[in-house]
Structures are given as structure tokens and as C-alpha cells.
Amino acid sequence: MKKRYEFLNLGAVNAPYMPEIERAIGRVLASGRYVGGPENDAFEQMLASMTGKGLRAVGVSNGLDALRLIFRGYIALGRLRPGDEVIVPSNTYIASVLAVTDAGLTPVLTDPDPQTMNLSAEGLRRALSPRTRAVLTVHLYGRPAWDAEMEAIARSHGLTVVEDNAQAIGAVAAEGAFTGALGDAAAFSFYPTKNIGALGDAGAVVTADAELANTVRALANYGSRERYRNEYAGFNCRLDPVQAAVLAVKLPHLEEENRRRRELADIYLTEIRHPGIILPEKPSRGTHVWHQFVVRTADGIDRDAFRAYLASEGVQTDVHYPTPPHRQRCYAELFAGKDYPVADALSATVVSLPISSCTSPTDARAISAIINRYTTDKI
Numbered sequence: 001m002k003k004r005y006e007f008l009n010l011g012a013v014n015a016p017y018m019p020e021i022e023r024a025i026g027r028v029l030a031s032g033r034y035v036g037g038p039e040n041d042a043f044e045q046m047l048a049s050m051t052g053k054g055l056r057a058v059g060v061s062n063g064l065d066a067l068r069l070i071f072r073g074y075i076a077l078g079r080l081r082p083g084d085e086v087i088v089p090s091n092t093y094i095a096s097v098l099a100v101t102d103a104g105l106t107p108v109l110t111d112p113d114p115q116t117m118n119l120s121a122e123g124l125r126r127a128l129s130p131r132t133r134a135v136l137t138v139h140l141y142g143r144p145a146w147d148a149e150m151e152a153i154a155r156s157h158g159l160t161v162v163e164d165n166a167q168a169i170g171a172v173a174a175e176g177a178f179t180g181a182l183g184d185a186a187a188f189s190f191y192p193t194k195n196i197g198a199l200g201d202a203g204a205v206v207t208a209d210a211e212l213a214n215t216v217r218a219l220a221n222y223g224s225r226e227r228y229r230n231e232y233a234g235f236n237c238r239l240d241p242v243q244a245a246v247l248a249v250k251l252p253h254l255e256e257e258n259r260r261r262r263e264l265a266d267i268y269l270t271e272i273r274h275p276g277i278i279l280p281e282k283p284s285r286g287t288h289v290w291h292q293f294v295v296r297t298a299d300g301i302d303r304d305a306f307r308a309y310l311a312s313e314g315v316q317t318d319v320h321y322p323t324p325p326h327r328q329r330c331y332a333e334l335f336a337g338k339d340y341p342v343a344d345a346l347s348a349t350v351v352s353l354p355i356s357s358c359t360s361p362t363d364a365r366a367i368s369a370i371i372n373r374y375t376t377d378k379i
């Protein structure tokens with residue numbers, strides 16, 4: 001029987017941690033503290049200290065809520081106002097844009113650099129207007145998408161810089177800091193498929209700004225800092241302590257998990273040699289954490305036919321993402337008449353290859369060889 005190369009198997013990803021996870025969950029069950037408490041405090045401290053000096057972390061329900069709470073936090077503090085423009089890369093997961101519109105802010109999309117598939121200084125400049133007040137950079141696929149040039153643009157225009165760090169936990173930017181410590185506030189997601197995943201939904205806000213951290217914590221807790229006193233019309237977006245306990249088991253293994261992804265990426269980058277397949281670019285400085293290993297089909301190569309070939313060879317793949325936010329029905333009016341040709345081209349040509357801890361280096365070599373054997377009469 002032909003070998004199957006699974007895209008992702010979460011049971012296998014979590015298997016090595018299970019004995020420790022079961023002990024951690026058992027501790028929560030026995031504690032009688034089922035909302036907040038010491039598990040959350042310990043996880044928040046671990047995440048903050050791993051991300052950078054002087055940071056605070058607030059555990060929340062998921063990555064989208066982390067982003068929503070950051071923007072709503074800035075509005076509650078009067079630092080952003082409804083209608084303010086927020087620059088967002090056009091090639092992103094819909095959640096980045098949902099958080100901006102949820103807060104009553106105006107997302108201004110900008111096409112990414114086609115090579116990095118991420119926000120660039122040029123893209124940022126192109127989207128600036130007198131109403132721009134913030135930028136939401138997304139370290140998409142695990143590639144840091146913030147540098148000194150973008151920082152200089154943001155500072156000279158007085159922009160608030162928010163990072164969507166859902167896909168890049170543990171990545172290091174060219175200038176040496178971890179993603180999540182590059183801007184004014186960052187959202188993390190611990191959705192089960194992320195580089196560090198919970199056993200359900202979980203997320204966090206990380207910031208050096210104590211005022212914002214306190215406001216986010218209040219907003220996530222009915223808008224209350226003190227019991228039965230409600231300063232804001234808030235929400236219930238708290239982190240489940242069971243998930244906090246699971247994450248405190250997995251977080252210390254972040255480097256190891258990311259190192260394994262880098263090893264697989266390096267194999268793909270050296271072994272895939274096919275004129276019809278465009279490889280992702282490895283940053284020359286800093287580190288990519290390869291949440292996804294995204295190749296593109298070149299002109300004249302049909303992406304879906306290529307995927308069908310891989311499937312027939314037992315290689316499961318995925319597409320991140322088949323429909324960009326500006327083409328989603330929910331935003332048909334907001335982005336009507338706007339054109340994002342790079343995002344459109346990416347959505348038609350990207351293919352994500354298996355790159356999790358259930359893919360071995362031998363698998364990555366075999367997958368590369370399968371790709372190199374792909375023949376089409378068009379090339």
C-alpha cells in the first residue's frame with residue numbers, strides 16, 4: 001500500500017505531551033478553580049517572559065478575541081476612534097479583518113510583497129492616508145513581517161502598531177526581537193493547529209502597555225476590574241484554566257517544535273527543484289517558524305491539478321487561503337470596487353505542504369521527490 005503523508009494529525013502532535021497534559025488537567029480538576037486562577041497566572045507569566053522584557057500577557061478565549069480586545073481596548077482608552085483607518089495586509093486570514101471591523105474601525109487593505117507574501121514597507125506606504133491611525137501587521141505563515149523601515153514609517157505617522165502573531169510564535173525579526181514584542185500590542189492564538197496549540201480554543205494579548213493590558217483584562221471580564229463594578233460594556237472572553245494548564249506544558253517546547261519545522265523547511269527548500277513550483281523565501285536575517293510551508297504554482301501550472309496529483313501520490317495538502325478577505329461575502333460592500341491583484345494571484349496559486357511534528361525529515365524528502373516528478377505537458 002502506498003504511504004500516506006498526512007497534512008496534520010493533532011492526536012500525533014500532542015501524543016508526546018499527553019502524560020504531562022493529563023497530570024496538568026487533573027490538577028485543575030482537583031483544584032476547584034475552573035475560571036481564572038493560578039493556572040492562568042502561571043501561563044501568562046511564562047508567555048510574557050518568553051516573548052520579551054517588560055511585557056505583560058493577558059490570556060483570552062481565542063486569537064480573534066485577542067485582536068478584538070486590543071482594538072476595543074484602544075477605543076476604550078480614547079487612543080483610537082471609530083472610523084479610524086487601520087492598514088491590514090490583503091493576504092491574511094479573515095480574523096485579522098474581522099477584528100478591525102468589529103471595533104468599528106475601517107480596514108484599509110494593502111497588497112503584500114509577492115515574494116514574502118507579507119506586508120512590506122512599500123505596501124504600508126501605499127495605503128497611508130490622513131486618516132490612518134494604526135497598522136495591523138500579520139506574520140503570515142510564521143514569517144516575521146515587521147522591520148526597521150516599517151517601524152520608521154509607523155513612528156513618523158504616529159501609527160499604533162498591532163501584531164497578529166497567531167502564526168508566528170517564537171519567530172525572530174531581522175532586528176532580533178521576537179514577534180509579539182515588535183509593536184504596541186500583539187495577539188496570539190493557541191488554536192489547536194497553531195505552532196503551539198491548546199486542546200480547544202485559547203489566545204492571549206501581549207503588550208508592554210500596562211494601561212492597555214489592564215483594559216483588555218477588564219473588557220474580557222464583563223468590562224469589570226473590580227467585582228460588580230463595570231467600567232465598560234464588556235464581554236466574557238476569558239482563558240479557560242484547563243487550556244492554560246495544557247499550554248504551560250507545551251510552551252516550554254516551543255523552540256524544539258519550531259526547530260523541527262525549520263529542519264523540514266530546509267529540506268523542502270533544498271530538495272524541491274521544479275520549474276513549475278515557486279518556493280517560499282527564507283528571510284536572510286531573523287527566523288521564520290514555518291507555521292505553513294507555502295509554495296506557489298508558476299504561470300501555466302494549474303494549482304488544483306497539482307494538488308490532485310499530490311493527493312494521488314498520498315500527499316495531503318491545504319490552501320491558505322482559497323478566498324481572500326476582500327472577496328468574502330461579508331465584505332462585499334466594504335471592498336466593492338477595490339482591487340488586490342497580489343492577494344487574488346496568491347489565492348489562486350498557493351499550496352501548503354505538510355510541515356508539522358507528524359511529518360519526518362524522511363517524509364519531507366519523499367514529498368520533495370514526488371513534487372520533482374510532477375509532469376505536465378505545459379512546461
Ligand SMILES: *Cc1c(COP(=O)(O)O)cnc(C)c1O
Pocket residue numbers: 062063064065092093095096138140164166167189190191201202203
Ligand atoms: C488562527 C488565526 C487567527 C485567529 O485565531 P483563533 O484562535 O482561531 O480565533 C487570527 N489571525 C491569523 C493570521 C490566524 O492564523
